[in-house]
Amino acid sequence: MKAKVQSVGKPTPEPWVREEVDRFAVYLRAEKRSESTVQQYGDTVTGFLEWFDRPPKELSKADMQRWKVHLSEQGYCENTMSTRISAVNQYVERILERSKLKIRPPRRVFRSRIPLTEDEVWRVLAEAKQPREGRKGFPNNADMSLRDHAAICLMYYGGLRTSEVINLRLSDLDLDDRKVRVNQGKGMDFSIVNLSNEAVRAVREYLKYGRPAPSKQEHADCVFLSMRGNRIERGGFWPIVKRIAFRAGIEKNVHPHIFRHSMITHMAEKGLSAPFIQAQSRHKSLDMVARYTHLSQQSVRLAYDSVFSKREPKKCAQTQGTPSESKESGKLELSIDTLRNLLAMLDGRRSEEPTRIEGYA
Numbered sequence: 001m002k003a004k005v006q007s008v009g010k011p012t013p014e015p016w017v018r019e020e021v022d023r024f025a026v027y028l029r030a031e032k033r034s035e036s037t038v039q040q041y042g043d044t045v046t047g048f049l050e051w052f053d054r055p056p057k058e059l060s061k062a063d064m065q066r067w068k069v070h071l072s073e074q075g076y077c078e079n080t081m082s083t084r085i086s087a088v089n090q091y092v093e094r095i096l097e098r099s100k101l102k103i104r105p106p107r108r109v110f111r112s113r114i115p116l117t118e119d120e121v122w123r124v125l126a127e128a129k130q131p132r133e134g135r136k137g138f139p140n141n142a143d144m145s146l147r148d149h150a151a152i153c154l155m156y157y158g159g160l161r162t163s164e165v166i167n168l169r170l171s172d173l174d175l176d177d178r179k180v181r182v183n184q185g186k187g188m189d190f191s192i193v194n195l196s197n198e199a200v201r202a203v204r205e206y207l208k209y210g211r212p213a214p215s216k217q218e219h220a221d222c223v224f225l226s227m228r229g230n231r232i233e234r235g236g237f238w239p240i241v242k243r244i245a246f247r248a249g250i251e252k253n254v255h256p257h258i259f260r261h262s263m264i265t266h267m268a269e270k271g272l273s274a275p276f277i278q279a280q281s282r283h284k285s286l287d288m289v290a291r292y293t294h295l296s297q298q299s300v301r302l303a304y305d306s307v308f309s310k311r312e313p314k315k316c317a318q319t320q321g322t323p324s325e326s327k328e329s330g331k332l333e334l335s336i337d338t339l340r341n342l343l344a345m346l347d348g349r350r351s352e353e354p355t356r357i358e359g360y361a
Helices: 015-030 035-052 061-073 078-095 118-129 144-157 162-166 197-210 234-247 258-269 274-281 286-292 297-307 336-346
Strands: 179-182 191-194
Touching (some): 015 035, 015 078, 061 078, 118 144, 118 234, 144 197, 144 234, 162 234, 274 286
Antiparallel strands (some): 179 191
8 A cells, every 4th residue: 555645835934034025025015015916026035035045134236146147047038037036126125225236127028919809709708608517516506607707708898907806896896887996906096997788787697696605704795706605816717717718719828818908909999099098998108008909910901901002003105205195194294205305404405406395495
């Protein structure tokens, strides 16, 4: 009989590492940073201190540069390196109070993502609404297809981010006026977002027929709950969206944030100006709206063909003698000899054998 192998989880950080990360977390929360940012920055600083493996007071600028090289050798992309270096820079500046240790992060790279077409969005929404098997036996007997359909409707028609969907409260909904208040987005701001009729119907149907009873009082105001009545975790929607897109036959890399990109793209393709898109997407900069506006290949082709349409060049016979009117264009045509004599007259010169040009003195 084989002995049971004991699973090894994530190693517990050293006490001094935990103490430093806790100090950093207190600072971030005092700055009103979101919990996801506190968690992400805390994990980054934990990894940095474990890599350094010495008291922070011994840290030098050369050590910071070596860590930057270490990140590059690990295969991290420019944007990931920039985020991690920014987190550690804040730690050494605000917690260690040694701003001279800060290092320059790599330049961020904006990689254009291919959004979904309108047809692909409709296919995903139709598949998300289909009842799925295997839901029996769970408390509340909730139909999670209604929840998933409503969540994707909010991501697409409302442009909500994943964190904004899972933090949405019942008190934030104004379905009669087709609006929703978003107060857990970037910057912890309060914004009003418009909803389409389809999104409102999806949310109403989920609240009436698919939302399970909350397992705890603290979850009573949450809009989206798990089948057991608990608050949904941030990473919970990723595998759900992946499975729905796979069943819908979408071959693109579909993730929750792609619906927000697709909304901005489709609004731009319909001719909406940047300020209207900015108001709905809640970007503070018009430059960010321009970066996230992905024109489809079809719209680019139509615009290109409108400029460089395929036209055969008109053949103009080079007839000698007096100028004549073209029957096709109605424009005056000159032979090469006539044009040569005209240029000589303008230069004040006379050709050896002057040619009389009808219509000119």
